[in-house]
Amino acid sequence: xxxxxxxxxxxxxxxxxxxxxxxxxxxxxxxxxxxxxxxxxxxxxxxxxxxxxxxxxxxxxxxxxxxxxxxxxxxxxxxxxxxxxxxxxxxxxxxxxxxxxxxxxxxxxxxxxxxxxxxxx
Amino acid sequence: xxxxxxxxxxxxxxxxxxxxxxxxxxxxxxxxxxxxxxxxxxxxxxxxxxxxxxxxxxxxxxxxxxxxxxxxxxxxxxxxxxxxxxxxxxxxxxxxxxxxxxxxxxxxxxxxx
Numbered sequence: 001x002x003x004x005x006x007x008x009x010x011x012x013x014x015x016x017x018x019x020x021x022x023x024x025x026x027x028x029x030x031x032x033x034x035x036x037x038x039x040x041x042x043x044x045x046x047x048x049x050x051x052x053x054x055x056x057x058x059x060x061x062x063x064x065x066x067x068x069x070x071x072x073x074x075x076x077x078x079x080x081x082x083x084x085x086x087x088x089x090x091x092x093x094x095x096x097x098x099x100x101x102x103x104x105x106x107x108x109x110x111x112x113x114x115x116x117x118x119x120x121x
Numbered sequence: 122x123x124x125x126x127x128x129x130x131x132x133x134x135x136x137x138x139x140x141x142x143x144x145x146x147x148x149x150x151x152x153x154x155x156x157x158x159x160x161x162x163x164x165x166x167x168x169x170x171x172x173x174x175x176x177x178x179x180x181x182x183x184x185x186x187x188x189x190x191x192x193x194x195x196x197x198x199x200x201x202x203x204x205x206x207x208x209x210x211x212x213x214x215x216x217x218x219x220x221x222x223x224x225x226x227x228x229x230x231x232x233x234x
Contacts, residue, residue, distance in 0.1 A: 033221060044123070045211060045225035052221075091164065107154060107171075107215075108179055109223060111164040 002027045002094050006112035013082045014120050020067075021077045021115050023092030031097040034068065034075045035109070040088040048090070051075065053097075082119045089114045124148065125214050125226035133232045139200040142229045144212030146193055152176070152215045153195040154223055155187055159208035170195055202233045 013019035124147035166179035170189035
């Protein structure tokens with residue numbers, strides 16, 4: 001079974017600064033996806049960024065980028081030029097790329113415990 | 122707005138009761154997933170349906186059941202409710218059977234008293 005660990009329960013950053021959220025995972029799979037989701041106070045789950053394990057290049061989406069270290073099973077999220085609207089709970093998630101329907105993990109997202117990020121003005 | 126709708130937004134009920142949560146996926150999405158978010162268990166996968174068929178089952182209790190209808194909306198039925206079932210229940214959808222991105226609805230907040 002896969003596990004995802006976010007070791008930072010809470011983080012804070014000043015507006016316009018850069019912050020990095022950590023995530024590690026444990027799996028014996030070689031083919032999988034990793035995600036960062038954001039959950040603002042509204043409770044809506046919003047996809048921030050996605051990384052395919054077979055791609056060596058780190059994913060980037062505007063101010064959000066990841067540092068994917070497959071051998072170390074590490075997947076950190078960097079937020080540049082932090083904005084007040086970035087205040088939220090951030091979840092790291094793992095999904096096995098299981099092509100066989102019917103498995104217990106098919107389409108299953110496994111989430112970490114979350115990191116509460118507060119951006120201060 | 123993700124395009125996934127869930128009703129109701131809030132539900133308060135008593136122990137032992139039965140409730141039904143409803144989810145409509147984004148237009149064109151064939152897959153529906155259910156997740157439970159609670160303080161002690163975090164976010165947990167419950168079940169995945171694709172075009173009406175069950176694809177995978179996670180840590181879903183026997184008191185819980187789900188189905189996906191021909192119009193692709195899905196319902197999660199929770200019965201013999203216990204205090205510990207109080208949680209935020211999310212539905213998510215994706216286009217493909219093998220998903221790479223799941224889009225979440227706003228959730229249904231269930232409170233069992």
